[in-house]
Amino acid sequence: MERKCSDQKKKRTPSGAAVPRAELTDALYQAFFAEWAEKGFAAVSLERVAARAGAGKAAIYRRWSSRSAFAAEAVEALGLRMAVIEDRGSLEADVTDFLFRLRVVLRHPLVRRILPDLHAEAARSPEMRGLNTRIASQRRAPGAGLLERAVARGELPASLDTKLALDLIPAPLYWRMVVLGATPSRAEVTKMASAVTAGLRALA
Amino acid sequence: MERKCSDQKKKRTPSGAAVPRAELTDALYQAFFAEWAEKGFAAVSLERVAARAGAGKAAIYRRWSSRSAFAAEAVEALGLRMAVIEDRGSLEADVTDFLFRLRVVLRHPLVRRILPDLHAEAARSPEMRGLNTRIASQRRAPGAGLLERAVARGELPASLDTKLALDLIPAPLYWRMVVLGATPSRAEVTKMASAVTAGLRALA
DNA sequence: ATCGGATGGAACGGTATCGTATCGACTAGG
DNA sequence: CCTAGTCGATACGATACCGTTCCATCCGAT
Numbered sequence A, B: 001m002e003r004k005c006s007d008q009k010k011k012r013t014p015s016g017a018a019v020p021r022a023e024l025t026d027a028l029y030q031a032f033f034a035e036w037a038e039k040g041f042a043a044v045s046l047e048r049v050a051a052r053a054g055a056g057k058a059a060i061y062r063r064w065s066s067r068s069a070f071a072a073e074a075v076e077a078l079g080l081r082m083a084v085i086e087d088r089g090s091l092e093a094d095v096t097d098f099l100f101r102l103r104v105v106l107r108h109p110l111v112r113r114i115l116p117d118l119h120a121e122a123a124r125s126p127e128m129r130g131l132n133t134r135i136a137s138q139r140r141a142p143g144a145g146l147l148e149r150a151v152a153r154g155e156l157p158a159s160l161d162t163k164l165a166l167d168l169i170p171a172p173l174y175w176r177m178v179v180l181g182a183t184p185s186r187a188e189v190t191k192m193a194s195a196v197t198a199g200l201r202a203l204a
Numbered sequence C: 001a002t003c004g005g006a007t008g009g010a011a012c013g014g015t016a017t018c019g020t021a022t023c024g025a026c027t028a029g030g
Numbered sequence D: 001c002c003t004a005g006t007c008g009a010t011a012c013g014a015t016a017c018c019g020t021t022c023c024a025t026c027c028g029a030t
Helices: A022-039 A046-052 A057-063 A067-078 A091-107 A109-124 A126-153 A162-168 A171-179 A186-202 B022-039 B046-052 B057-063 B067-078 B091-107 B109-124 B126-153 B162-168 B171-179 B186-202
Strands: none
Touching: A022 A046, A022 A057, A022 A067, A022 A109, A022 B109, A046 A057, A067 A126, A091 A109, A091 A126, A091 A171, A091 A186, A109 A126, A109 A171, A109 B022, A109 B109, A126 A162, A162 A186, A162 B171, A162 B186, A171 A186, A171 B162, A171 B171, A186 B162, A186 B186, B022 B046, B022 B057, B022 B067, B022 B109, B046 B057, B067 B126, B091 B109, B091 B126, B091 B171, B091 B186, B109 B126, B109 B171, B126 B162, B162 B186, B171 B186
């Protein structure tokens, strides 16, 4: 995870020294998420974030010009991008694998609290909406690969409605975990995967 | 929609008079939701709510003891309960009907902004979690009826995993509309319904 | 008509956060 | 060694909300 800071008004010292400490930047991100999960996006106080990171407020305002800039870079730095899924041999096995990985992500309490807040905020501000769609497209990649492989195997037709299929795969697990707030057992995830697979086949 | 106010410390005047105006109570609910949608749950200011309803803050504090009590009664008064779905003759037709109704609900900008906030808040406070599960169980009713009819028709086995089935039905549409923030066309909803139906059959 | 009591509206003190500015201390390139 | 620039910390005025208190008004019972 690279150092990322908004260089908009940073002089970047042609003659040399004094670069913002990357470790502190990361600590600020982390503190921001902790506050976010605890109080909700709208109630995040930059003062508390700084204190939590063991820093002064100036450390924040020196790096980012506004709260939303801070939030945006923090979310991007979080890097929710899921690893691409390797080929497990069949569509159903691939879907099962995908759901188990998604389950791991959604078990993190931070994620469970922050994701819905992010979606709500996306409906409010265009800025967050852009951020949300960017995350969504990152998230789309592994699922798209999974579908391509299934088409290559002949398990799904090339005429498949990809967009709809990509909705179908993660939605039930997301619903169960984020909307209902319950974590399904491994057996339930397996069952869910088989139902989702059948749904995909029916999309043809 | 009945008048609902917290009578916890309301004297209710055995000798007669002075009842809080129901119209103002409703105006307060409405203003609360408007503020919620606009700023996010955590940032709702009771002062602005009162002002928006054309009332004083005392009008709020006289009715409810705390912000969360206010929020809870407001959500319950909102009455998101969807009407029970009449029998359309087949499982797929019932599912299609259900999804179209859900689409109507999720098109309301207020709902789209408030629901994810509610889920995030449910992960934070036990109070909101209780509220969320109560709403969820209300929401479950029409879907459960739909499944029962399908079992009665013989389209689904009695051994069906109802909980999983109830996740499967609304999830893809919720994902598309709330998580991705896009409203699917009527044709897409129809397609979604057929895929969901296939998934339900595969749950057997 | 009168009177008790709750009502709506406004004002109050207290607290928290904002975004900015400033301080001495420290660090690293030149 | 020197200088530029970050570091934590603190102070600042401004703003917004909180939760309470006070007051004039209005309504219903007697």
